[in-house]
Amino acid sequence: MRSSAIEVTGLRKAYGAHEAVAGVDLHVEEGEILAFLGPNGAGKTTTVEILEGFRTRTAGEVSVLGQDPASAGLDWRERIGIVLQESQPEEYLTVAETVIMWAAYFPAPRPVAEVLELVGLADHRDQRVGRLSGGQRRRLDLALALVGNPELLFLDEPTTGFDPTARREAWAMIDGLRDLGVTVLLTTHYMDEAQNLADRISVIAAGQIIAKGTAADLAEAASLQTRISWNAQEVPLDELPDQLRAAATVFDLAGQPGDSSTSAAEGPARLAIFTNEVTDTVAALLQVAGRLGHKVESLEVQTPTLEDTYLALIGEADRAGGLNR
Amino acid sequence: MNTRGLQQLATQTRFDFVLLWRNPLASFFTVVLPLIFLFVLTALFGNDLVTPVGPKLASRFVPGIIALSVVQAAFVNLAIVTVFRRETSILKRVRGTPIRPWVFMGGLVATAYAVIALMAVLMALIGWAVYDVDLLWKTVPSLIVTLVIGGAVFCALGLAFTNLVPNETTGPPFLNLVVLPLYFVSDVYVPATDDTPQAITLIGDIFPIRHLAVALQGSFDPLSDKSIWPVTNWLVMAAWGVAGVLIVTRWFRWTPRS
Numbered sequence: 001m002r003s004s005a006i007e008v009t010g011l012r013k014a015y016g017a018h019e020a021v022a023g024v025d026l027h028v029e030e031g032e033i034l035a036f037l038g039p040n041g042a043g044k045t046t047t048v049e050i051l052e053g054f055r056t057r058t059a060g061e062v063s064v065l066g067q068d069p070a071s072a073g074l075d076w077r078e079r080i081g082i083v084l085q086e087s088q089p090e091e092y093l094t095v096a097e098t099v100i101m102w103a104a105y106f107p108a109p110r111p112v113a114e115v116l117e118l119v120g121l122a123d124h125r126d127q128r129v130g131r132l133s134g135g136q137r138r139r140l141d142l143a144l145a146l147v148g149n150p151e152l153l154f155l156d157e158p159t160t161g162f163d164p165t166a167r168r169e170a171w172a173m174i175d176g177l178r179d180l181g182v183t184v185l186l187t188t189h190y191m192d193e194a195q196n197l198a199d200r201i202s203v204i205a206a207g208q209i210i211a212k213g214t215a216a217d218l219a220e221a222a223s224l225q226t227r228i229s230w231n232a233q234e235v236p237l238d239e240l241p242d243q244l245r246a247a248a249t250v251f252d253l254a255g256q257p258g259d260s261s262t263s264a265a266e267g268p269a270r271l272a273i274f275t276n277e278v279t280d281t282v283a284a285l286l287q288v289a290g291r292l293g294h295k296v297e298s299l300e301v302q303t304p305t306l307e308d309t310y311l312a313l314i315g316e317a318d319r320a321g322g323l324n325r
Numbered sequence: 326m327n328t329r330g331l332q333q334l335a336t337q338t339r340f341d342f343v344l345l346w347r348n349p350l351a352s353f354f355t356v357v358l359p360l361i362f363l364f365v366l367t368a369l370f371g372n373d374l375v376t377p378v379g380p381k382l383a384s385r386f387v388p389g390i391i392a393l394s395v396v397q398a399a400f401v402n403l404a405i406v407t408v409f410r411r412e413t414s415i416l417k418r419v420r421g422t423p424i425r426p427w428v429f430m431g432g433l434v435a436t437a438y439a440v441i442a443l444m445a446v447l448m449a450l451i452g453w454a455v456y457d458v459d460l461l462w463k464t465v466p467s468l469i470v471t472l473v474i475g476g477a478v479f480c481a482l483g484l485a486f487t488n489l490v491p492n493e494t495t496g497p498p499f500l501n502l503v504v505l506p507l508y509f510v511s512d513v514y515v516p517a518t519d520d521t522p523q524a525i526t527l528i529g530d531i532f533p534i535r536h537l538a539v540a541l542q543g544s545f546d547p548l549s550d551k552s553i554w555p556v557t558n559w560l561v562m563a564a565w566g567v568a569g570v571l572i573v574t575r576w577f578r579w580t581p582r583s
Contacts, residue, residue, distance in 0.1 A: 027448065052421060054580070074423040087414035092347040093340060100373040103334040105328070105424035 003017055004063075005030045005152050005183040006051060011060035012305050013046050022207035024060070030151075031175070033184040035198035039314060043207040044187055045156070052154055065152055078107055085187075091130030092266035095121050097143045099128055099143050106148035116265070119173060120141045135166040142173070152183045157182070159193060167312075171196050191307035203310065205317040215306050222312040224304035226282055227245045227270035231298040235289050237271055244284055247273050270298075330428050335434030337424075338439070345402065345436055350497075355402050355440055359394045363387065366514060372438070372456050380547055383456030383514040386527050387448050388541035394444035395472065396534055399437040401481035401500045405432060407487045408496040416579045434444075434480045441476050452545075459547050467542035467553050468526030475537045477564045481532070488576050492583040504534070508538060511535035516542060533565040 008026035013018060021043040022198050028034045040046045047059050049055040050062060053069035053076075062068055067076045096112060103109035116122045119139040124132065129140065138158060144275045145153055153175065167190075174197055177184060188194055194201055202212040211221050229251075237245060251270045275281050278301060289296045304312075341579055345351050366386045410416045419429050443466070452458030486503070490496050508514060510525045511534035517526050529535035536558035543555050 054417065054420070065540070071405070071506040072424070077421060080421070082418060083412050084418060087418050090340075090344055092344050096338060097343070101336060101340045102422070104333050105422040107430075109421070145420070 003030055004028060005032070006034075006185065007061070007063040008047075008051070009061040010322070011047065011062060012058045013050060013055065014041070018214050019056075019058075020207055021050070024204065024207070024209055026202060027214035028183060028185060030183050031178065031181050033178065033186060034184045035188060035194035035201045036204065037188065037194055037201060038134065038239060042151070044204055046294070048154060048156060048181075048187055048205065049186065051126070052080070053077075059306045063247055068110065078148060079151045080146055081153045081182075083138075083145045083153070083155045083158050085160075087141060089129050089140055089296045092128065094126050094128055095132070095140060095143075096125040098140060102144045103147045108301065109147050110149045110150060112147070113145045113212035115143045116145060118176070120169065124222045130311050135163045135170075138162065138170070139173075141160045142170075148176075150182060152185070153177065154185050154187075156187045157189060158186070159190065160190070167193070189256070191305065191310055197308040201306070202319060203313055205314055210317045212315050215309070218306070218313065220311045222309045224309055224312055225270055225274040225276050226278050226304070227274055227302045228278065229270050229298075229300050229302070230285070230296050232269045232271050234272070234296050234298055235285060235292065239288050241284060241288070241294060244273060246323065247275065249273070333424055333428050333535055334431045334435065337429060338435040340434040341406075342434040345440070348520070349404055351406070353429060355394070355397045358446060359390050359397065359448070360451075362393060362514070363390045363451065367391070367436050367456055370515070373504045376421065380545070381457050383452055384458045385454070385542060386544045387452035387458050388545045389474075389516060389538050390447050391512045392443050392475070392511075392538035392541050393508065394448070394533065395537060396504055396508075396513075397440050398440040399476050400436075401485040401504060402440075403433050403480055403483035404486050404490065404500050405493075406535045407484060408490045410583060411487065411578060412493040412581045414581055415421065417581070420579045430484070431548075437480055439504060440470055441460045445472055449477045458545065461544065461547055464544040464553050467555070469539065470535065471540040471544065471555065471559065474559050474562055474566070475540075476523055478533055478566035478569065479537075481573060483569075484577060485569040485572035488572065488578065507532055507534050512538040512542065515517045530561075533562045535575075 002026055005027035006026060008024060011021055011024040011026070013021040024043070024047055026036075026047070032123060036044060036048065048056060050057050051064050051069055053064075053072060056070055062070070064072070065076065065079050069076070093101065097118065099112045099115055103112055106215075113122070116125055119142050121136065121139050121143060124136060129137065132140065138161070142155075142158065145155075157173070159170045162170060171193065174184065175188070184197075186194070186197060198215075200212065200214055201218060203218070204208050211218050213221070230248070237250065240248060248271050251272060271280055281303065282299070285299070286296065345355065363386060366389075367383050368384075370382060372378070383546075407416070420426070449458070449460055453460050486500065490499050507529075510529040511532065512529065513534065516538075517529075526535075536555075539556040542554040543553060
C-alpha cells in the first residue's frame, strides 16, 4: 500500500471573524495526481499555501511528506516543487541561465538539459526570458519547479492563458510526471484539465470539502444522470412505451424544455431522457424505432462531464447556504 | 558558511550582476549616471584649486560621486530590484526552495559591492587621469573601510525601505524622492563651504549620505590629516545600518503587497 504524501485533518484558517478554511480534510497518496477544485474565494489558495508552508494555520493537523510545513526546515523544501499561480521569472536572463541559477538552490538538482527537454524548452535555451510567449514562460515556471527533483509538486493553475494546443502539450508533460513518481497537487479552474490528469478530485466550497473521489464518484454524489436524446421526428413521444414517455422531456428548437404539444408535428424538437439505465433505455428506444421503420441517426448519449458535476455540486452547496456564510 | 553556501552565493552573485548589467535602466542609473554627473560638475564649476595651496576642485567632486555610486548601487538599485522581485512573486518562490534567505540576498549585496569597487576605481582613475586628482595611498585603508561600511549600511537601509514601497511601479520614483533631496544637502554634488547655510549641514548631518560623502572626501584631501580615520562618520553610518538591520529582521516581506 502506498503511503500518503499529504495528510490533512480538520484544517482551519481564520482571519478575524471570517473563517477562510473551515475544517478541511485532504489525503494525497504518493505518486498520485489530485485535482483541488473550487470557486474563487473558496479557500483553495489558502489551503495550498498552508501546505506549502507560506501561511500558518489556526487549527488542524497537517503532514506534508511526513512533516508539518509550519515548522519544516530547508531539508523539507528540497523535496517539494512549487508553481505559483502568478510569478514572473527575471526577463533579462536566458532560459538556461534561469534554470542554472535555480538549480544551484538545490543539493541534488536534475541536469539542466534534461529539465529543459522535459518541459519542451530545449530549443529555447539561449532565448531571453523576456522574449518568451506566455505559454513558454509557464513551461519555464514548471522547469524551475522540477529542477530540484521534487517528490511533491504543487501546481497552481499551471495552464491558465494557454491556447488549446499548448494546454494539451502541458497535460502530456504533467501526465509524464507520473512516470517519474512525482506526487502532484493540481489546482485548476479547467474541468477538462482535472478530468484528463487527476486520479482523484477534491472540491472545496466555502472553506469545506463538499465532494471527493474520482470523476465518476463525484458524478454519482451530484446525482447526475446520463442524457439520452434524439429528434422527436425519428421517434415521437406518442410512440414511446408508457414508462419511457413518462420519463421523457421535450426540448424546443432553442434547447429549452417545452411541452408535449411542441413535439413531433412541429418539427425537429428533441426528446431527452435522463437515466442511469443507459443500455436498457437505448435498447427500448431502438426497438420502437425498428417497429416504426425509422433510423435514430440523431441519437446522442451524453454522460455528465466533470464540469456538469462540479457546477451541480457547487450549486447544491450554494442552495444549502454554504457559500453565503 | 559551508562550501555549498559559498557556491550558491557565487552563482547568485554572478546572475545578479548579469541582471544588473543587462537591465538598461538599472545599469544607467548605477553606472552611467554617476559618470555623467562627474563630467557635468567639473564642466559647470571648473577645476580650479580649492585654496591657493589646496587640491583641485575635482578632488571634492570625485569622492562625492563615489558616495553617489554607493547609494545608487546599494540603496536605490537593491531596493528597486527587491521590490520588483517581491511583487512578481520571485521572492515567494525562492522562499519555497532550500536556499538560505541571506545567501539569496547576499547575491544582491555582493553585486552592490562589486559595483561600488568598480565605480570607486573608475572615478579615482578618471579623476587622476583627466582632472589631476591626487591619489593618496596613505588613505586607501580608510577609503576601503568607508566603502565597506557604506555598502553594508545602504544595503541594509535599501532592504528596510522596501517595506515602505507598495509596488514595483512606485519603487523608482519613491526611492529617488528619498535620495535626490538628500544628495543636495549631503555634499554629494557640491561640497559644503563656509557659506553653506547651517540648516543645510544640520539636516545633512542627521542622515547617513553626508557622513559617507565627508568620509570619502577625507580620503582624497592631501591637507586633511584629521579625516584620514573618520570614526564619527563611520559610527553615524553604522547606527543607521543597525536600524536598517533591525527593521529588515522584523518587517521584511517575502510575499507581494499588492
